[in-house]
Structure formats: C-alpha cells, structure tokens
Amino acid sequence: MRITQGMLSSQVLYDIENNLQQLSRLETEASTGKRINQPSDDPIGVQNVMTYQMEMNFDKEYQQNATNAQSQLNFVSSVMTEAQNIMSRARDLAVEGANSTETSSDMQALASEVGQLYDQMVTIGNSQYNGLYIFNGANTGAAPYPLQAANLSPGQVSGSLDPAQVATNSGQVLMDLGNGVTIPITVSGNQFFGNPASSNNAFQVLSELYSALNSGDHTQVDNLLNSIDSVIDNMNQVQAGVGALVNRAQMMQTRMTDLANSVTQQLSNVDDADMAKVLTNLNSISAVEQASLEVGAQALPMSLVNFLKPGV
C-alpha cells in the first residue's frame, strides 16, 4: 500500500481522538465515582439504578414511619398504664368502701376521691398526641369524650355530657410500614374504656362506684368489684395489643433498615465505579496518549525533504 503524509497525519489524529474519548469517559467515572452517568453507559443498569433509588427513598420513608408509629404507640401505651393505675386505685378504694365498718364520712371521702379519679379518667380519654386525639379512632380532630365532664362530678353528668354514653369513632389511623403492612396508631375509646352503657364501661363503673360510696351502700360497692376487675382485664388486653403493635413496628423498622442496607449495596454494585480499575485504565490510557502524541510529533515532520540538501 502506498503511504502518504496525509494518511499518517489523519491516522494519528484519529487515534489521538480515540484515546481522548476513552480518557474523557474514564475521567468522568473517576470524578463522579459512578459507572453510569448517562443512560447509554449501561441501558440495563440504569433501569436497576432508578428502581433501587426509588426503593431506597421509600425504605427511608418507611423507617421514618416506623419510628413515628413506635413513639405514638409508646405514648398510647403509657396513657393506658395511667388509666389502669386509676382503675386499680378505684379498686383499692372500693375494697375499702365494701368494708361495712367504714363510717359514712369515710365513705364520703372515698366517694370524693373516686370523683377525682373519674375526672382524671375523662382527661385520659381525651389524651392528645401531637394535637390529635388518640382514643377517637380515625376522627382524631374531635375529642371523643365530653370535655366538660372532666370538671364535673359523676353525679352531675347526664345525657350528652355523660362519657359513659359516648360511642367513639371506630375507624383507625393507619401507619404505612411498607410492603403492604399497615398498623393502627390510634385506639377506639369504646374498645379501651368499654362500650357505651355496658357493665364494663370504665366511666359507667366509676360513676356507679361514686354513687354507691356516696350513698354508703357497702353491698353495692362490693358488687362493683367484679365490674372493676373486668374493666381492668379489658384494659390490660387492649394494652397488650398495643404492645404487640410496637413490637411489629420495631420489627418492620429493623427489616427496613436491613432492606435499605441491601439495596444500597446493590445500588453500589451497579452504579459505583470500580475505582481501582478506573484508575489503572486511566493510567494506561494516559501513557498510550502520551506515546501517541510523542510518536506523532516525531514521525509527522519526516519526509525526504529533510534529507535533500540544496544543490544535490
């Protein structure tokens, strides 16, 4: 093949340009630390990257949800403990009041304390977390129990003011923990404090205890002990359910953290540049680039002209 100067120079240019292209690609990889900077770098990989990134965003959201659910449920649980303490105190007072040796003034004193417990129970029923009522199911914007009842003695409440007659919202506020798992983070008041006007409604029982003590009816007070026990049993049961939900939220949080770690790992496998490889390639390509520039610089000016002396 006949070789001309034009061929040499265009070939050198073409090769240098090829080297530069490889250099530029490797430099992008090295400076971003990413293997995929454009969809064309790896059309299949880019789809994985996008899917993993989306998944990671959601894992973060779910982890946050699980944390929120735990703190709210822990609050609910502590409020429930408080309600049970009130009931145990009421039970102690009832045991005392069932004793026929108690004088009527003693009974009055007991009744007055039960009245206080009653008001405290109403306040607990209207507990709020972050401004939202926790015992009104899904209707978190409205107080489940009449607010005024907390300032009245059990004898004064009746009709719409009577917490014992209230049917609370039975819906649920759900927290999304991911993978289709949702847990309720509020409780229906009726579920925890008992159904309206039933014998194990906490307000009803406290109210009856109050009036029995007030009227000095030892037998009635004694009879109410069973109802108090069944209220405490129910409360215990519901609180145990809440505890189980806290555990679930914890479990989901651990799971989501694991998942996020594994997704991060996968994302890194697909998307991160293998720095050792990139830098090694970068070195070898820059060596080639340098060599081609030097050879080009030396070979291109060569021709017979260099060797022809004037007058030959």
Next chain:
Amino acid sequence: MPSTFLGLQTALRGLEVSQAGVDTVSHNVDNADTPGYAREVVDVAEMSSLPLGQDGNTSMVGQGAQVLQIQRIQSDFLNTQYRAQNAALYQANVVQSTLNEISGILDEPSSSGISNALSQFYQAWDALGSNPSDLSSRTSVIDAAQTLTQVLNQTANQLSQLQSNLQSSLSTTVDQVNSLLDQIASVSNQIAKLQQMGEQPNDLLDKRDALLNQLSQYTSFQTSESPVTSGGTTYEQFSLTLMGSSGPVTIIDGSQTDFTNNDPPANLVSHLVIASDTGAVSIVPISSNSASSSDPTLTGQGGEIQGYQDSIADVQAYQNDLDVFAQSLAGAGTTTLRADWTIPASAVDSPPYNTMKFTPSGGTASETLEQFIQSQGLTESNGTYTIPAGTQIATTLGAMTVTLLGPLDISSATLSNYGSVKIQVPGGQETTLSAYVNSTNPPATQLPAGTILQIGGLNQLLMLGFSENGQGQPLFTPAATSGGQPITAANITVAIQPSDLAAGTTLTTDSSGNTVAVSGDGTLATLIGNMANQQMQFPNPSPSAPNETLTGSLSNYFTAVVGQLGLQSQQANNSVNVQTSLVQQISNQQQSVSGVSLDEEMTKLISYQQAYNASAEIISAINTMLTQLMQNV
C-alpha cells in the same frame, strides 16, 4: 533524411517534458494538504519515429518524448464508497448528538429528574396517610405534585425546543444542499465546456469531487457520467440522482449540459424543499419553491438530512412517551376542545393518541383517532391534523384496580358520578357500585374495607374520597390555557387547594353541620402512597412493538423509557464509532491512491531535474558539434 536540427528539437522536447514534470511535482507539493485534491502525474509517451534515410533504408530515428496529458490519479470506486460511508457517518453523528441531548433533558439517573419527583410525590402521599389532618403534610402533597408537574412541563418544553432546533437545522441543511447542487451543476457545465474544447480541467474535476464529498455529508446520492463525442472531442455529461419515495429522481440532468453558467444552470432540474414540520423533504422542480403532494419525498437517504429526520421522529416519540406518562399519572378523563387542536400526523398511530377516544361535536359515538379522521374527512396539512373545537376527547390511560384499606362512604355525588364503577366487596361477586347499593336493603351507604374497585386512575380515586370540604377534587388538570386539550406532559398542572385534597374515605358531620371527611382517616392517602407499586397497563414505549401493552407501575414505565433511551444512545454511539473507523479506513485508501507523497514527489523531482540537466547537456553537445562543423567548413 532527418533535419540537421532534429537532435536539438528532440532535446528541447526532453527539456519540455522535464519542465512539465517539475511543474507537476511543484503543483502536487503545493496542494499536498488541499481537500479533495487528487495527485497528478505526467503521462509521457514516445514521439513517433522518422525514417533515417531514403531508398529502402528502413531505419527509424526517434524524436524524443511528449507529454500526452497530466493525469489525475483517483479511484471512482473509492470515491463512491467514501461518499456512502460519509453519509452514514454524518447521519449517525446527528442522531447521536440528539439522543445525547435527550439524555441530558431527561436527566436520569439523577436526584432532579422525573423519577425522583415521582418518588417524592408518592412519599408525600404516604406521609399524609399517617398524618391526614396535618395541614403541612397536605401542603407537601400539593408541593410534591407541583414539582412533579413542573419537571414534566419543563422536560416537555425542552423537548419541543429541541424539536424546533432540529427543524431549523434541517432547513439550513436543505439550503446548504441546494447551494451545493447548484455549484455542482455549474462546475459540471464548465468541465464539459473545457472538455469539448479539448482541454483537461483537472482543477475543476478536483473541485467537483470536493463538492460531491461535501454533499455526501448531507445526503447520499448517485452520480453517472456518459461520454459524448462531437466534432472530434469528447466531453462528459454529468448526472446526479437522489432517491425519492417512488424511485430515483434526477436532480442534475447531464443531457441538459449547456456549456454556459446559467443561474440556475439549465442542467439543474430539481431541488429540495421542506414539506412539513415533521421533517419531510420533497424533491420539487427547480421552477417551483413549494412542495405539492404529488412531489416525491426524499427517502432512505443517509447524511445529515436523514439524521435530522430520524432525530425529529425520536424527539416526537419521547414526547409521546412523556404524554403517556402524564395521562397515566392523572388517569382517565374527558375534555371538550375549546379551540382547534393540531396533532402531528406521524403520531396518529402511536400512544397516547391511539389510546384516546374522539366524539365529534354533536355526535354520540366515540371513535379512535383514525376513524375520527376518516369520518370527519380531515386532511393532513403541513404534517399535522387539526381536530376542530367542540370535539370531545376521552383519555383512557391510568386505569387501575385498587383494594380499599378502610371503609368507603357512598355519597349521592359518588353514586351519580361513579355508579358504573366496577366493584367487588369481600366475598361478593363483581358488580357495579349502583347495583351493589340497590341490592341491599336498606340501600348500602358504605363499601367495606377490602372492596376491590376498578377505577380510571388517580383523579377518579381522589373524587371518590373526601376532603375537609366534602367530596374530593381531581389533583391533576390540564393548564387553563390549553384550550380543553387532554392532559399532556406540557400542560399538566396542579390547580387544587390543600383543603380540597381527599385523604380519607369516610364522612362525618362537623360542628357546623357540614359533611366533611373524618379528620384522621388517611386510608386513601396511604393507598395512593402505595401506588408506587400499583400495576397499570401502558402502551409499549419501544417503537419495535407499538401495539403491545406493558404491565407495570408508573415508575416502571418511566424506567423502561429511560432504558429504551439508553439502548438507542448506545446503538447510536456504536454506529458513530463504526462509521468513523470505516470512513477513516476508506479515506486512508483514498489517500493511498490520490494523496501526495512528499517522498515520491522529491524522488520524481530529482529524476526530472537530472533528465532536464541531461537534455541541456545534449543541447550543449549538439551546439558544440554544429559550431565545430561551421568552423571546419
């Protein structure tokens, strides 16, 4: 008997031949770097001999050498090869750079693209689901939706900007081609004229080759030369054809060669005119400046023209993909055009246009776009169809099946708007909403949790739910300025107050007696938050299977679009690499044949120089001989 001075004459010819040789070497060396230059060599031949004596003496004496012609060394085969591959290279270059720009516009993978905005959107819903009465969660859903629509709007606008840039580049290219054709025609005339006068216009031939090489950057073409002999000289009629939609079309007609440099030259019979916004280019007679439907269109050509046409189609396809995305995001809906709406004719068969249903103004039956165009007798104009105002258009994308997380209260508005929605209560048969309500006694006022609903998309789902203002409102709407067009990526907006955003599915009565959503009910929001994985039906974005549907989530669909873009760009990159190396190789071969080698020229220079010296020596010798003779006489 030859003349006494024959030797002097012979030596003079030797001087002349060497002179021509040195001149050619000089010309070659000067043009060593001139594009399109083909090296020249002196074609030298022996002169005819003269008989030495008379009377049967048959010896002949030579008369030296003569220059037959200065020959251009080039290979037509390589030229044709070069032009074909060059056209393919420039086509690939344009497509590659367009796809690179589209990659830049879509900006994936990144934390600022559509995919990220979509994931933020679903997360905002999920957060609202856990905290439905919180105003800030509600506002952040609206914010996230606005971000998503703004990214979509921006992407769509950038794509249309790219589209119009491509159109103007195409128009510049077509002008360039017409100018080149004009020059080629005129140079061919001059070549023929000089050839007819017995001359050898090497410089013009070089110029024409250079022009043809330039032309190959824009389009591929076929050339032919037919020799015509008249009055003892031969000249060549040069013709050039381009491939039209119904076979090759003559652009430069060699038989019209007229030896004049008319403007435009008479042998230039056709030129190119852009026929439509979609990039169709027609070949029209030189006398006309606009394309008519009977003119053939330029087809199947390589070069930048084809590259721009492909690019325009690619950009349109990605715009369509984004429109599918926007419509699927909002869900099915109907709108009535308030103003005429033009749609690209090339998109009639592709999604989302082929998924829409059209009802003519005053008509009752809905039709597909193709049926609508036929029944309304619409005609294509400038590559578009115009849908008249008053037409009702129903979009169908975004339909999905969802399972209620909580009970759904049925209001009278729900029943009148969505009575025909298919539902299936847990343990029940599939039926419609109104049939279910009426089948129970007393009529049902609530759907239980776990009911499966088949609904038309996100907007419909929101309108089934309740906000603090009562019945929910659609989230995504086309911009008010869109003249009643269906939702597209360019016009999708969020025009809803946070208080109209439905988060729940149950109703209660507030203190002032209004029917409002239960404040803590976020089941609908949670349901939408989980829609990140909601399966829907999509038209396949791949142009190879336009009528298939894909099943996947909205993010899957967008991921597939980006994957498709990646594959296309990768292919474009590969074909640019392959074409560059092919052109480089052919160009090397061309250089090998036609290129100037300085070594070779210098060697020739030495041999011509020495031959010249030798001829001069002979003249000197003859001179001495003749002087001697004169003195002796």
